[in-house]
Amino acid sequence: MHELAPDAARSGRRPRRTVRDWLVDFSCFLLAAGVGLLGAEALSANPRVPEPLAAVDQALGALSCAALWLRRRWPFGLAAVMAPVGFVSETSGGVAVIALFTLAVHRPFRYVAWAAGAQVALVPLYFWWRPDPDLPYLASIVLLMVLMVAVVGWGMFVRSKRQLMLSLRDRARRAETEARLRAEQAQRLAREAIAREMHDVLAHRLTLLSVHAGALEFRPDAPGAEIARAAGVIRESAHEALQDLREIIGVLRAGESDDSGRPQPTLAALGTLVAESRRAGMKVTLDQRVTDPGAVPASVGRTAYRIAQEGLTNARKHAPGAEVTVTVTGGPGEGLEVTVRNPAPERDVPHVPGAGQGLIGLTERAILAAGALEHGPTPDGGFEVRARLPWG
Incomplete structure (x- = not known):
């Protein structure tokens, strides 16, 4: 028997029931109805139970089975109500056990302790009021208490397992987020390093271009040798600038820092x-x-x-x-x-x-x-x- 994640993992609107949830709830309903039918048969075979009381018992059992569909929304409320109802209605016993299990899965132990304590306190009175014809009084009490302890322990185990799975998922999600942030930071740092390199390299080349172009602009009557030398510097600086820019763009496209291109000076x-x-x-x-x-x-x-x-x-x-x-x-x-x-x-x-x-x-x-x-x-x-x- 499985449940939804514990309430500690819930936030905002309640999640919609999945097909698996519907199957589990329907199975719980059938189980509770089966236990109720067995209880109704036992009531009919017990001559000490008046027929009107048996009818009331079966009506309470039917209502309890219907209320079982609310166990996910109000687990503590259902378990608290089923303590007195299970005391007066033998056909509601299955619903009381399932409600206690649901409470152990969905709520912390303090809530389970209150509901289970109330049911345990009523067990001796229940068998004193309705003794089991096949078992001694003490054996009936011990057997029912062992059943309740097993149900509570099973529910708490399921809750712990669910919480562990949620914790592992959160850790994995956080690890994935941190890895993505580290990758983004490394990429940002690499691009900043490339930007610095671009400034250092291209500023040097382009300044040469600017200075010599400005000299040619302001001195159009300079000697031919000087103009030729300035034009050579401009051509060489432009070529080097294009080469450096080509390498930097190649690094950006490759997503790497400086694994390619010429050796760094x-x-x-x-x-x-x-x-x-x-x-x-x-x-x-x-x-x-x-x-x-x-x-x-x-x-x-x-x-x-x-x-x-x-x-x-x-x-x-x-x-x-x-x-x-x-x-x-x-x-x-x-x-x-x-x-x-x-x-x-x-x-x-x-x-x-x-x-x-x-x-x-x-x-x-x-x-x-x-x-x-x-x-x-x-x-x-x-x-x-x-x-x-x-x-x-």
């Missing part, structure tokens, strides 16, 4: 970055005091490279023509320090559009690498970016 590639900036017309001085840049951990070296790249990009935007100094110092156990410094621009600087998020992104990069980054104007009107990164 490290500190060893800083010389190439400075040479590229010099070819673009910048005045850059590189003061690298790290004996073996290749020994720097890849994550630290990549962060240092991006900081230097963003510093050169900002200097090219806001201080064109000024000499930029890139200094890298440190060693194992000391940490790595990267400084990008430029003096005040020598002339008015045309406005170059930008997102204004580069330094914020660099600060976040440094913090993620367990380091720190400071930036701000210098006393001579220039600007300085200084980062300290761990090198354990």
Whole structure:
């Protein structure tokens, strides 16, 4: 015999009965009706029971069987009513047992204890009023009490099993939700990392394009060699920007972080970055005091490279023509320090559009690498970016 989930799992409207629920309820009704028919037959065969009393008993039994369809909605009420009804009506005994079982499934033990206690208290009086012709008085009491204990124990076992299943389902549901949230968070973090990479890479390339395009616009009478050099830088920067953008879009489509594409630059590639900036017309001085840049951990070296790249990009935007100094110092156990410094621009600087998020992104990069980054104007009107990164 099975029931719906315990009431503790209910919320809002009551669930509609399923086909299985209807089959269980109909089976309970047939069982109670069968027990009632056996009781009615025993009453008819007992000459000590008057016929009017037997008729009243059978009427109460029929009403009790009909009330059995309400056991899911009001389990405690039905069990409480069946205690006195079962005492005066022998044909209602099956309904009283089923109501007690339903109460044990649907309600906590304190409700079951009240209903079962009332029925147990009436058992001696019942057999004193209606002794069983086939069993002694004490044996009848013990047998009925054992039956009631078994019914209550079975109902509480079913309730515990249902609660365990609900708990396991909730755990599985929570685990699935947490796994989905972790996956979404990992995807969001990966996309943020890709966005930072896009800013760091494309800002450097596109700034070169903007500066040299602006130079060609404002100096159409420049020497042919200078125009050709600027056009070469524009072509090369556009090609590199397209290549980087193609790789980033490919990563987004693949749903991965950076498992494909060209190797990520490290500190060893800083010389190439400075040479590229010099070819673009910048005045850059590189003061690298790290004996073996290749020994720097890849994550630290990549962060240092991006900081230097963003510093050169900002200097090219806001201080064109000024000499930029890139200094890298440190060693194992000391940490790595990267400084990008430029003096005040020598002339008015045309406005170059930008997102204004580069330094914020660099600060976040440094913090993620367990380091720190400071930036701000210098006393001579220039600007300085200084980062300290761990090198354990």
